[in-house]
Amino acid sequence: DIQMTQSPSALSASIGDRVTITCQASQDISKYLNWYQQKPGKAPKLLIYDAFNLETGVPSRFSGSGSGTDFTFTITSLQPEDIATYYCQHYDDLPLTFGGGTKVEIK
Amino acid sequence: QVQLLQSGAEVKKPGASVKVSCKASGYTFTGYHMHWVRQAPGQGLEWMGWINPNSGGTDYAQKFQGRVTMTRDTSISTAYMELSSLKSDDTAVYYCARDLLNTALPYWGQGTLVTVSS
Numbered sequence: 332d333i334q335m336t337q338s339p340s341a342l343s344a345s346i347g348d349r350v351t352i353t354c355q356a357s358q359d360i361s362k363y364l365n366w367y368q369q370k371p372g373k374a375p376k377l378l379i380y381d382a383f384n385l386e387t388g389v390p391s392r393f394s395g396s397g398s399g400t401d402f403t404f405t406i407t408s409l410q411p412e413d414i415a416t417y418y419c420q421h422y423d424d425l426p427l428t429f430g431g432g433t434k435v436e437i438k
Numbered sequence: 439q440v441q442l443l444q445s446g447a448e449v450k451k452p453g454a455s456v457k458v459s460c461k462a463s464g465y466t467f468t469g470y471h472m473h474w475v476r477q478a479p480g481q482g483l484e485w486m487g488w489i490n491p492n493s494g495g496t497d498y499a500q501k502f503q504g505r506v507t508m509t510r511d512t513s514i515s516t517a518y519m520e521l522s523s524l525k526s527d528d529t530a531v532y533y534c535a536r537d538l539l540n541t542a543l544p545y546w547g548q549g550t551l552v553t554v555s556s
Contacts, residue, residue, distance in 0.1 A: 375535075380538070386542075422542070
């Protein structure tokens with residue numbers, strides 16, 4: 332199985348800050364990487380697919396980059412509504428696996 | 439618009455089985471795989487498996503092999519996930535999620551809380 336290592340597990344940032352989350356795959360997954368946002372009590376929401384494509388309706392302050400084994404998710408200017416947990420997920424092969432999540436809080 | 443409506447919360451005793459339903463609307467049910475993902479309290483997301491609603495074919499995570507059964511009823515556009523021999527650590531929210539041609543999971547049900555307790 333492909334392991335997804337996400338870091339940090341939690342972070343605290345101020346409104347307007349740039350926030351960066353990394354995700355490392357245990358083997359080459361090309362661009363087959365998605366990012367999700369999950370708010371408490373809600374289902375995950377797809378933000379980024381194929382490593383860098385923004386899902387329709389998602390604000391442009393969210394972005395993704397990377398390929399192979401190393402990927403980055405960025406919020407260019409943190410907003411109050413961005414408080415959530417973020418997960419990466421590969422789809423290179425079955426089983427699908429998710430990173431452990433990054434909880435983003437306001438400082 | 440695509441909607442996935444799951445069945446309500448369940449409370450089960452250890453050793454019992456639970457069957458969660460996921461009724462799809464707003465798209466051709468047989469056109470896309472349906473996945474099941476669970477989340478234990480305070481924990482991350484765990485993929486359980488998927489079903490091809492067209493063929494009925496399935497693929498399960500090894501962890502759940504022998505305990506999980508995913509089925510569908512195309513006449514009512516509904517997918518099912520049954521988990522047997524329940525243990526306390528099966529307590530979780532169970533989500534169905536429709537994929538986008540074997541890539542991302544853009545559509546999710548609202549989740550079904552399954553509590554396993556004696």
